[in-house]
Amino acid sequence: MTDHNITIKDILTSTKSIALVGASKKPERPSHRVMKFLMEQGYDVYPVNPGLAGTELLGREVYAALSDIPVPIDMVDIFRNSDAVGPIVDEAIEKGVTTIWTQLNVINHAAADKAKQAGLKVVMDRCPAIEIPKLGLLKE
Numbered sequence: 001m002t003d004h005n006i007t008i009k010d011i012l013t014s015t016k017s018i019a020l021v022g023a024s025k026k027p028e029r030p031s032h033r034v035m036k037f038l039m040e041q042g043y044d045v046y047p048v049n050p051g052l053a054g055t056e057l058l059g060r061e062v063y064a065a066l067s068d069i070p071v072p073i074d075m076v077d078i079f080r081n082s083d084a085v086g087p088i089v090d091e092a093i094e095k096g097v098t099t100i101w102t103q104l105n106v107i108n109h110a111a112a113d114k115a116k117q118a119g120l121k122v123v124m125d126r127c128p129a130i131e132i133p134k135l136g137l138l139k140e
Helices: 003-014 030-040 082-095 109-117 128-134
Strands: 017-021 044-048 075-078 099-102 121-123
Touching (some): 003 121, 017 030, 030 128, 082 099, 109 121
Parallel strands (some): 017 044, 075 099
């Protein structure tokens, strides 16, 4: 197993709360499926989508921004375009989040560097719903 996998495994086993930025109410969207999967795996997931703020998604209140979530967050899982990652990283740093995770094809090296310089762990261009089974972390 590579160090890279150990890091991802460590992140996935130590994370309890996840803010899912770009949450969708459409069941066919990857963000909706991943949110449901993460909840089934026991994570405390907080959907973030300004357009859905104040509504419920999979039984969870939707927030307009990371700063609106009233509890500490371990990881931010980003389902947004690569160019939207920078401001989300700024908000995550301010909130005291420990990990930034960007989904498949969401790549922003400047934002990743900024997060790392602030002491955050960064996983880019990966999906926890793919990594969890691959690393043998599935909960029945």
